[in-house]
Amino acid sequence: MTARSTGSPSGSPSGRPGPASSRTTPPPGATVPEPSGPDRRDLDLKLADYDGCFGCGDQSSDGLRVKQTGITGTEVTGEFTVLEAHQGAPGLAHGGVLATAMDESLGSSAWVLGKRYVTGRLETDFMAPVPVGSTVYLRSWCTGVDGRKAYLQGEGRIGGPDGPIAVRAAALFIEVPEEHFSREREG
Ligand SMILES: CCCCCCCCCCCCCC(=O)SCCNC(=O)CCNC(=O)[C@H](O)C(C)(C)COP(=O)(O)OP(=O)(O)OC[C@H]1O[C@@H](n2cnc3c(N)ncnc32)[C@H](O)[C@@H]1OP(=O)(O)O
Numbered sequence: 001m002t003a004r005s006t007g008s009p010s011g012s013p014s015g016r017p018g019p020a021s022s023r024t025t026p027p028p029g030a031t032v033p034e035p036s037g038p039d040r041r042d043l044d045l046k047l048a049d050y051d052g053c054f055g056c057g058d059q060s061s062d063g064l065r066v067k068q069t070g071i072t073g074t075e076v077t078g079e080f081t082v083l084e085a086h087q088g089a090p091g092l093a094h095g096g097v098l099a100t101a102m103d104e105s106l107g108s109s110a111w112v113l114g115k116r117y118v119t120g121r122l123e124t125d126f127m128a129p130v131p132v133g134s135t136v137y138l139r140s141w142c143t144g145v146d147g148r149k150a151y152l153q154g155e156g157r158i159g160g161p162d163g164p165i166a167v168r169a170a171a172l173f174i175e176v177p178e179e180h181f182s183r184e185r186e187g
Pocket residue numbers: 023043055068071076103104105106107108109111112117118119120121148149172174176
């Protein structure tokens with residue numbers, strides 16, 4: 001696997017600091033590997049096998065049903081529409097729903113790295129309220145990998161890929177062995 005240097009973190013469109021704390025910022029020397037995960041066709045097959053995810057599955061009527069729309073390097077784009085079931089304050093998306101959408105998006109970007117990752121830490125900045133009925137455009141990318149730790153950032157924009165930023169996120173994902181998931185199921 002070849003590697004390139006860690007890119008600089010996303011800018012700060014509002015003058016606020018970026019979303020990443022020291023725990024979600026890659027250490028010096030961390031690199032972003034070339035993705036070795038699935039191509040688009042494999043991805044569709046994989047998702048067809050797994051409808052139960054609250055973030056992207058089709059089985060949960062109140063789930064977010066995030067649709068992944070593109071993969072370029074480690075950057076994954078997706079979108080979902082805010083339903084009434086996703087409200088916090090009347091008419092507005094619940095912050096936890098937006099955090100879940102970011103977890104899904106960041107997790108998809110980790111997934112294209114080609115290993116099994118779970119979210120260890122998730123940080124979010126809520127930048128603007130999101131009305132029910134809005135489509136939120138998600139974008140996440142990897143900022144560095146250091147051993148078992150993958151660092152990711154992402155954003156959700158309202159109404160279009162270039163719309164106003166509603167939420168920004170930074171996360172640390174941890175690589176786990178396959179047994180992680182069977183162990184969790186067995187309790
Ligand atoms: C393209 C589209 C594709 C779509 C495909 C589907 C995508 C699906 C997307 C779905 C998306 C949804 C995804 C989800 O929702 S995943 C579900 C939510 N997450 C979990 O359930 C994870 C629960 N936690 C655990 O299982 C364990 O705690 C893990 C496995 C994370 C670590 O326990 P483990 O015993 O294995 O390892 P360790 O404790 O030695 O830690 C290892 C290292 O990591 C560091 N560390 C750990 N935690 C933190 C922290 N919080 N901040 C800072 N650092 C942290 C730690 O200090 C250590 O560092 P060092 O001492 O080595 O330096």
